[in-house]
């Protein structure tokens with residue numbers, strides 16, 4: 036009897052935790068609506084730089100864990116059952132992703148063409164935000180729940196779009212944050228996030244905080260129950276330092292540049 040009561044109490048406690056966890060966290064910030072910018076018509080797949088690591092070339096999803104559960108058809112892959120996560124992990128990266136939300140418009144708000152491009156636990160939202168209002172820090176191009184895109188540069192549902200993302204990884208000393216992460220995003224060639232400081236993981240239920248201290252992270256694509264298409268995905272690992280010092284034995288002095296002053 037005691038055991039049965041204990042089990043019931045444990046189940047109730049679990050349900051309470053689940054219901055509390057399922058509550059949406061809101062930042063309380065009143066964002067302005069990002070103005071709409073027409074990025075122009077869709078384009079052919081972008082070129083792949085010679086030093087890029089190709090994550091999806093239209094043929095197979097072997098670079099990804101769970102890739103077998105995403106269907107490939109005519110050179111594109113459809114978001115399927117569960118997230119896909121690259122087998123390889125990366126430091127700071129330049130990431131190129133092409134995506135198209137479903138041409139058949141179904142649902143609204145967060146329920147329309149939802150997916151996401153992640154570096155580890157940090158999501159750049161993928162959503163059909165073409166005449167589809169939702170909370171601004173959750174629309175397409177947002178660093179989810181942290182910052183809305185500067186502008187709404189979405190193409191129409193079904194049209195191919197591009198993300199060019201620079202994720203500068205956070206630097207940790209053990210579990211101590213030494214330097215936060217930063218993200219820059221171009222959507223369809225239009226700047227939507229400009230060297231934005233990442234406050235931590237992008238969660239629906241919690242304020243952002245850093246709790247994944249891995250120095251390298253995989254790229255992940257979200258399954259949110261909507262058949263978003265992807266093609267031409269590649270990544271380049273980049274330096275953690277945006278500015279590389281010039282290593283020169285005889286540094287140039289102002290005198291050398293401007294000549295003798297008198």
Ligand code: MG
Pocket residue numbers: 149150151158160161257259
């Ligand atoms: Mg998403």
